[in-house]
Structure formats: structure tokens, C-alpha cells
Amino acid sequence: MAKTLIVGEIQKGGLREATLELVTLARKLGGEITSLVVGSGVLALAEQLAKKGGGRVLVADDASLANYTSDGHARAIRRAIDTEKPDLVLISNTPSGWDVAGKVAAALDCGIATDVVRIEQDGSDLVFVRRMFNAKFDARLRVSGSPRIATVQPGASEAYTGSEAGSVVELDGVGGDSRTKFVEVRVAPAGGHDLTKAEIIVSGGRGLQKPENFDAVLKPLVEALGAQMGASRPVVDAGWLPHEYQVGSSGQVVSPKLYVAVGISGAIQHLVGMKSSNFIVAINKDPDAPIFEVADVGIVGDLFEIVPALAAAVKSAKGG
Amino acid sequence: MKILVCLKQVPHKDARLELAGDGSWIQDANIKFEINDYDNYALEEALRQKDKDAASEVVVLSIGPDRVQQSLRTALGMGADRAIQIWDDGLAKADSLAIAKTIAAVAKAESCDLVLMGLMSDDTNFAVTGPMLAELLGVPHATGIVSAKLDGGQVEVERELEGGALEVVKLPLPCLLSVQTGMNEVRYASLKGIMQAKKKPLDKKSLGDVGLEAAAVAPKVRIEKIYSPPKGGGAEILTGSKDDIANKFVGKVKELGLL
Ligand SMILES: Cc1cc2nc3c(=O)[nH]c(=O)nc-3n(C[C@H](O)[C@H](O)[C@H](O)COP(=O)(O)OP(=O)(O)OC[C@H]3O[C@@H](n4cnc5c(N)ncnc54)[C@H](O)[C@@H]3O)c2cc1C
Ligand SMILES: Nc1ncnc2c1ncn2[C@@H]1O[C@H](COP(=O)(O)O)[C@@H](O)[C@H]1O
Numbered sequence: 001m002a003k004t005l006i007v008g009e010i011q012k013g014g015l016r017e018a019t020l021e022l023v024t025l026a027r028k029l030g031g032e033i034t035s036l037v038v039g040s041g042v043l044a045l046a047e048q049l050a051k052k053g054g055g056r057v058l059v060a061d062d063a064s065l066a067n068y069t070s071d072g073h074a075r076a077i078r079r080a081i082d083t084e085k086p087d088l089v090l091i092s093n094t095p096s097g098w099d100v101a102g103k104v105a106a107a108l109d110c111g112i113a114t115d116v117v118r119i120e121q122d123g124s125d126l127v128f129v130r131r132m133f134n135a136k137f138d139a140r141l142r143v144s145g146s147p148r149i150a151t152v153q154p155g156a157s158e159a160y161t162g163s164e165a166g167s168v169v170e171l172d173g174v175g176g177d178s179r180t181k182f183v184e185v186r187v188a189p190a191g192g193h194d195l196t197k198a199e200i201i202v203s204g205g206r207g208l209q210k211p212e213n214f215d216a217v218l219k220p221l222v223e224a225l226g227a228q229m230g231a232s233r234p235v236v237d238a239g240w241l242p243h244e245y246q247v248g249s250s251g252q253v254v255s256p257k258l259y260v261a262v263g264i265s266g267a268i269q270h271l272v273g274m275k276s277s278n279f280i281v282a283i284n285k286d287p288d289a290p291i292f293e294v295a296d297v298g299i300v301g302d303l304f305e306i307v308p309a310l311a312a313a314v315k316s317a318k319g320g
Numbered sequence: 321m322k323i324l325v326c327l328k329q330v331p332h333k334d335a336r337l338e339l340a341g342d343g344s345w346i347q348d349a350n351i352k353f354e355i356n357d358y359d360n361y362a363l364e365e366a367l368r369q370k371d372k373d374a375a376s377e378v379v380v381l382s383i384g385p386d387r388v389q390q391s392l393r394t395a396l397g398m399g400a401d402r403a404i405q406i407w408d409d410g411l412a413k414a415d416s417l418a419i420a421k422t423i424a425a426v427a428k429a430e431s432c433d434l435v436l437m438g439l440m441s442d443d444t445n446f447a448v449t450g451p452m453l454a455e456l457l458g459v460p461h462a463t464g465i466v467s468a469k470l471d472g473g474q475v476e477v478e479r480e481l482e483g484g485a486l487e488v489v490k491l492p493l494p495c496l497l498s499v500q501t502g503m504n505e506v507r508y509a510s511l512k513g514i515m516q517a518k519k520k521p522l523d524k525k526s527l528g529d530v531g532l533e534a535a536a537v538a539p540k541v542r543i544e545k546i547y548s549p550p551k552g553g554g555a556e557i558l559t560g561s562k563d564d565i566a567n568k569f570v571g572k573v574k575e576l577g578l579l
Contacts, residue, residue: 069489070451070461095481099463102451106420111540114448132445132546133337133346139546179460179495183488185481200578206333225573237502243484250480258578279576281569282555288548297572298555299565306565313566317579 005086005147006035007077008049008057009094015045015052018092020159022152023053026090027160029119029126034058036080036171038073040066043168050166057168058084062175068096071178074103079174081108086147088126093151101151111143115268117156134267135290153268191244195230200258203230203247203274207263207284207303211240217307218262224314230254230274232264248273263303266291283307321376323366324427326437326449327395328356329388333442343545355391358438362499364506365468366436367399377401379430383411383422389522396517397509403520408527410534418537420452425530427457434475435496439464450498461496462489466503 004026009016019035026033033055037046046059060076077100081089089104091097093115105112113128120127128141128150143150195201202225204218214229222229230252231245247254249269259277264270266282266289274280275294282295283303292298299306331337332352340347355363363380370376380395381404382388392403406422414422427435435457440447447463454461465477466486473493478486480500491497509517527534558565573579 068487070454074455095464095479095487098447099451099461099479102416102420102448103455103461105448106417106452106455109417111415111417112448113541114446127544130445131549133331133443134445135549136337137339137346137546138549140544142542142544144540144542179492180462181490183476183490186478186486186488188484188486225578233501239505249482251484253483258573258576279572280555281572287557290549292555292557293549293552295555297569298557299569300557301562301565305562309562309566310569313563313570314573314579317570317574 003032003034003084003086004029004088004090005080005084006033006054007089007091007097008035008037008054009092009096010037010039010042010045015049016092016094017159018094018152018154019049020052021154021157022090022092023160024157025119025152027053029088029121034084034086036060036077038065038076046168050168051163053160053162053164053166055164055166057166058171059168060171060174064175064178067182068099069178069180069182070100070103071180072176073100074107075176076171076174077104078107079171081147083171089147089149091149091151093153097151101149105149108147110145110147110149112149112151113141113143114151116150116152119150131268134265136265136288155272188243191242193228193242193244195228195245195247195252195254198228198254198256200225200227200260201230201247201254201256201274202227202260202262203232203264204235204262205232205264206234208235211238214240217304220311221260221307221314224311224318225258227258227260232270261291261295262307264291265289266294321369321373321434322430322432323369323376323378323434323436324430324432325359325363325366325378325380325395325400326423326435327359327363327380327382327391328438328441329353329382329384329391330356330441330443339546339548343547344543345546353387353391355394356438356441358440358442358499358501360506361501361503362436362438363395363398363400364504365499366434367507368504369470370399379404379432381406381423381426383407383414383419392522393517394509396520396522397514398507399513401520403522405522405524406526406530407524408534410527410537413539413542414537415539415541416446416448417452417541418539420449420456421537422527422530422532423449423453424456425532426525427453429530433494435459435494437496437498439498439500450496454496457496459494459496460491461498462491463498464500465497466500468497
């Protein structure tokens with residue numbers, strides 16, 4: 001790989017871990033590495049990235065870039081591409097990353113592979129590996145033209161931990177107006193249903209089919225185990241349970257001693273919220289459901305038969 | 321106010337998916353299709369605007385073979401005014417940029433105040449068409465919105481970030497919004513709506529009809545292969561009768577010291 005541009009991301013005043021994961025990925029591909037840091041008053045973060053393997057770090061520093069806007073960040077990324085002429089541009093697949101990446105690709109009329117988990121070198125070409133159909137299948141993509149843009153799934157690589165001698169260069173011409181105006185970030189008030197401290201969580205997904213089944217089918221197992229109830233997103237979207245039950249990237253991130261996933265397929269956004277649980281049991285009628293890849297124990301079958309049997313067995317083991 | 325809603329037809333959530341012979345897509349000959357879930361919420365949002373202001377027009381658009389007409393009819397039954405289907409053999413291997421260029425050709429001709437679409441399609445999971453289309457149209461955008469308040473010439477939206485945080489941004493019209501699931505409660509088509517839908521216009525257009533040549537939509541991104549993910553360590557699958565499985569489960573919970 002001749003030259004890779006890493007688009008860094010700032011989160012809560014620091015470099016996001018995902019940016020250092022891009023460093024690992026870029027270093028594996030070899031070739032020259034250059035990075036971009038966008039914000040206001042972010043010179044120190046650019047220096048930090050330079051020392052952490054970001055290579056030659058461009059900094060787009062302007063008051064107008066203090067908060068993420070698609071116009072502001074697209075302008076900075078295009079400016080960096082213009083000056084560096086990279087062959088590959090790496091952006092983290094995060095809410096700001098996926099908001100800006102397609103905009104830049106369309107402006108430059110170039111190909112983009114999104115939510116990539118791996119990039120393989122094949123002679124002089126690259127193969128972009130990603131999931132499809134909500135993780136049911138893997139896919140290999142080829143992208144033609146230059147530069148090629150890839151957005152990369154956070155957590156797909158280890159963060160780079162080496163220290164290197166890099167340099168920092170200030171980019172000019174990056175300030176300006178944005179049509180979208182940032183107003184504020186609202187953090188949802190903590191609900192009464194805090195799953196982060198639960199020892200055991202039993203979560204139900206779309207496989208439960210009806211809201212009534214959470215009480216009729218799932219709750220007896222939840223109560224028998226002395227667990228807390230959780231849910232996947234479609235359950236919350238449909239209004240069957242409040243948002244504070246949602247586990248996943250846009251819900252709570254949990255790591256109980258035991259996580260039981262019932263009728264949940266195992267899309268990445270759900271896995272992000274529960275894969276670091278100590279022990280995972282998955283119940284699903286589809287033997288190929290991706291949830292079985294992260295589970296320690298799997299039960300393949302109809303949850304409407306299995307879950308009542310589990311609840312009864314736990315109850316009798318407790319002597320009640 | 322004129323609103324364009326982009327609807328993609330994707331395999332039904334409960335369809336059994338099998339790989340096609342050449343390994344570059346799934347077998348789509350004998351499965352059921354439906355409107356992409358995210359897009360239903362986008363359509364509902366457009367219809368709510370029309371409920372408030374009857375002078376609004378809601379145009380639904382889908383790029384796909386003739387089977388997408390059924391999804392477009394469903395959307396008309398729910399209350400959309402007009403439907404456009406675009407299909408051409410030249411779009412069979414279209415990548416996201418080609419789809420965005422094709423939609424852009426229509427959207428420009430229609431000159432809409434608002435373009436609504438899904439954040440992500442449930443088959444490819446690319447989640448990129450919206451920002452591309454916005455750039456091609458020269459309008460601002462916001463992705464993954466969970467609320468939108470129209471106020472004169474601008475709209476205030478909440479974008480979903482991670483962990484339940486929301487980012488509030490304001491955009492001037494015309495603009496493009498991509499919608500996250502759960503934004504609203506999607507209506508069903510009423511019987512009356514379905515009857516009326518039969519008389520509403522559904523125009524089928526080719527690439528030429530929207531002023532594009534095949535070369536303009538030549539893909540830069542190619543799906544070389546899709547395949548079942550290699551089985552890693554995976555889970556230990558509990559087998560036996562229902563009671564055997566239940567007892568083994570209890571054994572595991574005991575081993576964890578939780579019983
Ligand atoms: C930006 C973004 C953020 C997201 N955030 C989250 C998040 O925080 N949390 C989250 O969960 N998702 C999130 N999602 C959605 C995610 O992509 C998936 O759509 C979702 O996790 C799927 O939920 P599910 O597994 O319940 O449903 P499905 O994928 O529909 O799976 C249902 C499962 O139930 C099984 N099943 C059906 N009937 C039975 C039966 N009788 N017995 C046994 N098994 C059965 C099926 O085989 C299937 O595997 C997000 C998506 C995006 C794009
Ligand atoms: N073939 C298509 N026809 C109409 N709209 C589409 C099509 N493909 C994608 N879209 C729209 O773009 C959104 C995001 O899709 P994607 O970028 O493919 O994940 C979808 O939710 C649709 O609103």
C-alpha cells in the first residue's frame with residue numbers, strides 16, 4: 001500500500017480508541033501513513049497521535065470545527081486528501097464517520113467500502129471484508145479507482161500501542177460555514193433500569209414475536225434466575241419495552257456473569273453491548289444465527305418450548 | 321412541501337437466505353421481499369407531514385426490478401401520492417454511488433424540499449447512500465435521526481449517537497434526512513387506502529428516461545463473494561431432549577456459582 005490517510009476522531013476531549021485501531025490496520029498494510037485530526041484547539045491531540053503511530057499528522061484546527069458538522073469535517077477531509085493524495089482513506093464507522101464518509105466519496109466520485117472488519121492485500125489490490133445481511137454472511141469487496149475510502153468497524157483491530165516519532169503539520173483553508181448547525185448533545189437521563197450492575201441478564205429479541213410474550217415466556221426465566229430483563233433494539237423500537245431495556249451500541253453496554261440471549265440474531269450493534277459478558281447462552285431456532293459465534297453455550301430450537309423448560313428446571317433446582 | 325422518500329425492497333426478515341451459485345449474492349428467485357425497515361419509518365415521517373399539511377406531496381421512489389412495484393403500491397396504500405420505479409439492466413450490479421446518482425437524477429427533476437430515506441439497508445448494511453445523495457444534490461444532511469421538527473424553512477433533528485446520547489442539529493431546507501428505526505409508529509395501509517392506491521400513478525422509468533447513460537452508473541465497488549462466516553470456536557451446543565437440555569443449562573448456571 002503506497003499511502004494511507006487515517007481520519008482521527010476526537011471523543012470527550014481525547015483521541016478515540018478506534019483511531020488507534022486504524023493505526024494498527026494501516027501499519028499492517030505497510031507504506032506511508034499520514035493522519036488527520038479535526039477540531040478546535042486540538043494541536044496537542046495531533047501531537048499525541050503523531051507519537052502513537054499516526055505518522056505525519058495534519059491538523060485542521062479552526063473555531064468552526066469545534067463540534068462535528070458534515071460540512072466542516074468533509075471540507076477538512078477533502079483538504080487533507082488534496083494535499084496528501086493518499087491511495088486509501090480510513091475512517092472509523094461511528095456516527096460522525098458514517099455521516100461524513102459517503103459525502104466525501106460522492107464529492108470525489110470515488111469508491112467506498114463501509115463497516116469493514118478486515119483489509120487484505122491481494123497482489124497490488126485490496127480486498128475489503130465486511131458483514132452483510134446483519135452478520136448472516138461475510139462479503140469480500142473490490143473497490144476500483146483512487147483514493148479508495150473505507151469506514152472501519154470499531155473494535156475490529158487492536159489499538160496500536162507502540163510509540164513512534166511522527167510530525168505535525170497545520171492545514172490551512174479548513175475553516176468556514178456549515179449549513180448544519182450543531183445545537184447540543186443530549187444525554188438520556190439514566191433510567192430506573194440499570195443493567196450495567198446486573199449479575200444475570202436475560203434478553204429477548206424479535207424472536208419473541210409479541211409484547212405479551214415478554215411477560216408470559218421470558219419473565220418466568222428471568223424470575224427463576226433472579227435476573228434482570230434486557231432486550232434487542234426492535235423490541236424497543238416497537239414499544240414493547242422502554243429504551244432503558246435496550247442492550248447494544250445505542251443502548252446499554254453490559255458485562256454480567258451470565259447473559260442469556262433469547263430470539264436475538266446477533267447483529268454487531270447488539271454484540272457490542274454484551275459480548276464482554278463472562279458467560280453467554282444463546283437460544284435461537286436458526287443454527288446459523290451469528291449469536292452462536294459469541295456464545296459459550298447454544299441451544300438450537302424453538303424458544304417457546306425451550307424457555308419454559310429452562311425456567312422450570314431452574315425453579316426445581318432451587319427447590320421451589 | 322414536496323417530500324421524496326427512497327424505499328428499498330429487501331428480503332423479508334423471515335426469508336430463508338441461501339447463497340446463489342456464483343457466490344456473489346443470495347438466491348432471490350423464490351423468497352418474499354418487503355420494504356426495508358428503516359425506510360418504513362422514513363415514509364411514516366413523510367406521511368405525518370402530509371397529515372399536518374394536506375398540500376404536501378409525498379413521492380416514493382424505488383430502484384429495482386418489477387417486484388418493487390408491490391412495495392411501492394403498499395406505500396401508496398399507506399398514503400403516498402405518487403410512485404416512481406427505476407429499473408434498467410445497467411443497474412443490476414449498481415454500487416451505492418450509482419444508486420445515489422440515479423436517485424439524484426430524479427430528485428433534481430422533482431425539486432423536492434425534503435428527501436427522506438433509511439439510515440441503512442437490511443441486506444447490504446452499507447449505510448452510505450444518504451450522505452452520497454445529499455452531496456450530489458448539494459443539500460445538507462443528517463443521518464440516523466430519531467426526531468424531526470419542521471419550523472418554517474428549517475428543521476431541527478435529533479441524531480442518535482452511541483449509548484443513548486442524542487445530537488441536536490438544525491438544517492435549512494431543502495435537505496436530506498436518513499432515519500433510524502423506532503422514530504415513530506408506522507401505520508398500516510387501510511383497506512380504503514389499498515383501493516385508492518390502485519388509481520394512483522406509478523411511473524416506471526429507465527436510466528435513459530432520467531437522463532443517465534449506463535457509463536455514468538458503472539460500479540466502482542464490486543461484491544466479489546459472499547459466504548457463510550467461517551465457524552470459529554463457536555458455542556457448545558446443548559443437545560438431547562428438552563429436559564436434558566434444561567438440566568445441562570442448570571448445570572452450567574451452577575458451575576458459574578449462580579445457583
Ligand atoms: C446505528 C445502529 C444502532 C443500533 N443499535 C442497536 C442496539 O443498541 N441494540 C440492538 O439490539 N440492535 C441495534 N441495532 C439494530 C441491529 O442492527 C439489529 O437490527 C437488531 O439487533 C436485531 O434484533 P433481533 O436480533 O432481536 O432481531 P432479528 O435480527 O430479526 O433476529 C430475531 C432472531 O430470532 C430468532 N427466532 C425467531 N423465532 C424464534 C423462535 N420461535 N425460537 C427461537 N428463535 C427464534 C431468529 O432466528 C432470529 O435469529 C442498531 C442498528 C444500527 C444501524
Ligand atoms: N435501490 C434502492 N431504491 C431506493 N432507495 C434505496 C435503494 N438503495 C438504497 N436506498 C435508500 O438508501 C438507504 C440506505 O441504504 P444503504 O446505503 O444501501 O444501506 C435505504 O434505507 C434507502 O432509503
